[in-house]
Amino acid sequence: MIREEKIQIPFVYAAGQAGSRFxxxxxxxxxxxxSACAACGHVSVPTRSFCPACSESDLSDVELAGEGNLVSWTEIPGRGVFALINLxxxxxxxxxxxxxxxxKLAVxxxxxxxxxxxRKAHISDLAGFVVTGAGP
Ligand SMILES: [Zn+2]
Structure with missing residues (x-):
């Protein structure tokens, strides 16, 4: 016999030092x-404690532009459109x-x-992104 149910698992975790700065x-x-990596120059967002490209930990915080390009997206019915954005x-x-x-969206x-x-130090402080221009 199989019993199907949905389980809610609320959780709280520490954002960590880098995540807290973000x-x-x-x-x-x-x-x-x-975070900008001193070793390879990779700039990641949000802030990190190590470089995702080379694993070095010599990073410095950098402010990024609030603008960027649409990389990819998906629409979730009833939830809206979620996108990968290259700032x-x-x-x-x-x-x-x-x-x-x-x-119509375009890469x-x-x-x-x-x-x-x-704002309350939560990712929702960034309400989202608005499309400001046409694609290339
Ligand atoms: Zn690096």
Whole structure:
């Protein structure tokens, strides 16, 4: 016999030092912070304690532009459009949602960050991204 149920598992975890710097910068300054690697130059977002490209830990925080390019996206019915966004100055992409996304999206379209009016050091302090321009 198989019994099907959904299990909710609420959890709380520490954001860590690097993750906390990212969240506090969102909350206090409306800034998106990343980490630049002294060894290889890779810039990751959000902030990290080690480089995802070369594993070095000599990183410094850098402020990233609140604008970037659409890399990929998916629509989740009832939840909206979620996208990978390559912020200007960063390597890799940040996963977040699109706000008021147009019917047609294209790889490379310009997007801009929009911050929540009330912020609480949570990823939702970055409300999402709005499409600002056409693709290449
Ligand atoms: Zn590196």
């Amino acid at each position: 969240l506090v910068a969102l909350r206090d300054d409306g800034r998106i912070m990343g 200007d100055g960063a390597d890799g992409a940040l996963l977040h949602r699109l706000i008021d996304s147009p019917d 490379g379209q310009r997007v801009r960050a929009q911050f929540a009016e009330t």
